[in-house]
Amino acid sequence: MIDPRYPIGKYESKVFSIEQKEDWLNTIKSLPETLNSAVAGLAEDQLQTPYREGGWTVVQLVHHIADSHMNAYIRFKLGLTEDNPSIKPYEEKEWALLPDNQTVPISVSLTLLEAVHTRWSAAIKDITEEQLQRTVVHPEHGSQMTLWFLLGMYAWHSKHHVAHITTLREKNNW
Numbered sequence: 001m002i003d004p005r006y007p008i009g010k011y012e013s014k015v016f017s018i019e020q021k022e023d024w025l026n027t028i029k030s031l032p033e034t035l036n037s038a039v040a041g042l043a044e045d046q047l048q049t050p051y052r053e054g055g056w057t058v059v060q061l062v063h064h065i066a067d068s069h070m071n072a073y074i075r076f077k078l079g080l081t082e083d084n085p086s087i088k089p090y091e092e093k094e095w096a097l098l099p100d101n102q103t104v105p106i107s108v109s110l111t112l113l114e115a116v117h118t119r120w121s122a123a124i125k126d127i128t129e130e131q132l133q134r135t136v137v138h139p140e141h142g143s144q145m146t147l148w149f150l151l152g153m154y155a156w157h158s159k160h161h162v163a164h165i166t167t168l169r170e171k172n173n174w
Contacts, residue, residue: 004052007163011156013149016129024155029121031158032114035065038165039106046174047106051164056096058168061161063101064092066109066116072154073120079136079147080127089140124151 014020039047039058047058056064071090078085095101132148168174 004055004164004167006160007167008156008159011153011160013152016132016148021129021132021151024151025121025125027155027158028117028124028151031065031069031162032110032117034158034162035062035113035165036110038162038169039110042169042174046172049168049172051168055164058165059106060096060101061164062106063104063109064096065158065161066112067095068092068157069113069116069120069154072150072157073116073123075136075150076120076124076147079134079150080123080131084135084137084144086137086139089138 039062042058050057051061067090071088075087078087127147129148132146132151134147135144136147136150137144
């Protein structure tokens with residue numbers, strides 16, 4: 001049985017290859033379209049449905065992805081322009097409970113993702129393997145992370161949350 005928290009499995013970093021880089025870049029670039037398709041046609045009650053018992057609603061997932069990927073874009077820019085910068089963690093579970101997650105339509109976060117991913121994709125599409133080896137420090141983990149690791153993690157993150165929505169739709173025949 002598939003763990004509903006990880007419908008595509010947990011993130012596993014991969015060794016550098018041009019093919020892997022292109023695959024991850026394509027995932028980052030296409031997330032807005034993929035996510036739009038995943039939520040297309042959902043009614044308000046469906047949007048308010050948790051993807052699993054005790055999990056976030058579809059609305060919270062969409063807003064979370066926008067929050068997370070805005071942070072990711074900034075983390076990449078910091079990593080590309082500063083020497084081993086510390087990145088700011090945030091309390092994603094607390095962010096998901098803030099009022100804007102209930103009062104702002106998901107269309108706003110979908111539009112935001114389109115803009116952020118356009119900028120993010122443009123910023124990283126031509127970065128070199130050497131640049132991908134640049135590091136940032138994540139204080140919560142107490143360790144350095146390469147931009148390569150982060151690229152893979154955010155590509156996984158994109159697919160991970162889209163799978164939460166598409167799995168919910170399949171389970172409920174939506």
